[in-house]
Amino acid sequence: MIKINFNQKLFDKHIAEITSKIETAISNIDRSNLSEESKRCLNYLSKKEIVENLLKADTEALKEHIAYFAKHYPSSIKHNSKLNILLREEIFEKEYNNWGQRRKYGAYNFVESLDLKTCPYCNRNYTFIVNDESGKLRPEIDHFYPKSKYPFLAMSFFNLIPSCPSCNHTKSNTVKKDLINPYDIKDGDFTFTYTPKSVDFIEVENQKYNFDNFEIELKSNQNNQDNIELFKLKELYAQHKDIVLELLIKKAYYPQSYIDELSSFGFSKDEIYRYLFSNYNQEQDLHKRPLSKLTKDISQELGLL
Numbered sequence: 001m002i003k004i005n006f007n008q009k010l011f012d013k014h015i016a017e018i019t020s021k022i023e024t025a026i027s028n029i030d031r032s033n034l035s036e037e038s039k040r041c042l043n044y045l046s047k048k049e050i051v052e053n054l055l056k057a058d059t060e061a062l063k064e065h066i067a068y069f070a071k072h073y074p075s076s077i078k079h080n081s082k083l084n085i086l087l088r089e090e091i092f093e094k095e096y097n098n099w100g101q102r103r104k105y106g107a108y109n110f111v112e113s114l115d116l117k118t119c120p121y122c123n124r125n126y127t128f129i130v131n132d133e134s135g136k137l138r139p140e141i142d143h144f145y146p147k148s149k150y151p152f153l154a155m156s157f158f159n160l161i162p163s164c165p166s167c168n169h170t171k172s173n174t175v176k177k178d179l180i181n182p183y184d185i186k187d188g189d190f191t192f193t194y195t196p197k198s199v200d201f202i203e204v205e206n207q208k209y210n211f212d213n214f215e216i217e218l219k220s221n222q223n224n225q226d227n228i229e230l231f232k233l234k235e236l237y238a239q240h241k242d243i244v245l246e247l248l249i250k251k252a253y254y255p256q257s258y259i260d261e262l263s264s265f266g267f268s269k270d271e272i273y274r275y276l277f278s279n280y281n282q283e284q285d286l287h288k289r290p291l292s293k294l295t296k297d298i299s300q301e302l303g304l305l
Contacts, residue, residue: 001227002123002286002293003185004161010113011056014157017105018095019052022155025091026051038083041073045091045152058158059144059181066150077149084151092154093147099155111138111162117288120182121171121231124290125164140165144181146173158183167231176226187283189221190228192237192297194244216244216294243291244298250276251302259305273305281305 026045034042045051057065069076075083088094100107108131119125119139127139142161147154161182163171180189196214216237218228228234254276262272273281279295286292299305 001180001182001185001190001233002118002120003187003283004114004116004120004182005284005287006183007114010110011157013105013113014110015052015055018055018099018155021098022051022055022091022095025095029086029090034086035075035082037073037075038086041069041076041083041087044072054152055156057153057156059184062145062153062156062159065152066145069150069152076152079148087151088147088154092151096147096154107141108136108138110160111141114162116162118290118292119164119167120161120185120287121163121167121227122233122236123286123293124236125166126290127162127164139163140168142168142171144179146175148173149175170231174230176230178224178226179230180224180227186221190293191219191221192294193217193219193301194298214241214244216241237294240291240294243294247277247295247298247302247304251304254304269305273299276304 023046026042029042031039031042053061054065066077073083075081076087078084099105099110102109108129111127112129112131116127116139119127121142128137129139130137139162142163143150143154144159144161145153153159158181194214194216218233218237220228259272259276262275263269267275270281273279277295277299278289279292280286280288281296281299286296
């Protein structure tokens, strides 16, 4: 799990571009044959600033909107109810589908401007995009709160999470109370560590590496395991022992005197880290390369740099 860096310029553009389109869709709906609940819901959505507030809502506000709709328009969160389908097919999910095809401001512009290089749920897969005349390629966009259950959040900025296919499909329509939105992650919320089973990591004479003598652990600072369990991060990262082993080898072969020598040439701490570990060290840069969070945490634990 890594944090998504908030982009104010993209946020403002998203609100400005999407609000009027959704308001227009709401005003164009024929209400003559709708249920009273549906009419009340549309009347509420037609009030000044309601749509904008939905689009702007951060994680806590998203929860408040869900509670409000559940209390006042319970059919809206019942999958495939008439009101749920109306909100999805005629307004919010319809706009999401149209947004995916737009060139001026669409899903490609969104993920390109957000500039998130790896999946925030796993930090194992790249989320690069290609958007030119010869073809298009972009990461999937997960709805942190599923649009099938909460259609009124289908275009909410903080509900749109670029992610790799594995994590998006794994999460699917899952709703967990304590799942942490990548926008809300703080430094130290999730930490990698390793637990040795013995000191025999490496047979130096034979240059053989023993992958069975330690385990990789991922701990949550908030006593929250939902993200770890849902995305199977413990099981996935158990398969990256080679990364930890390489760091253990570098700990053995890069003495402090060598690092000090690099510093004497004018290299910064971050530059030395990039050179030695081929990855990023600053929290705001962890999204730029897969496994950067694992590399950083284990490097710090080993006292490297």
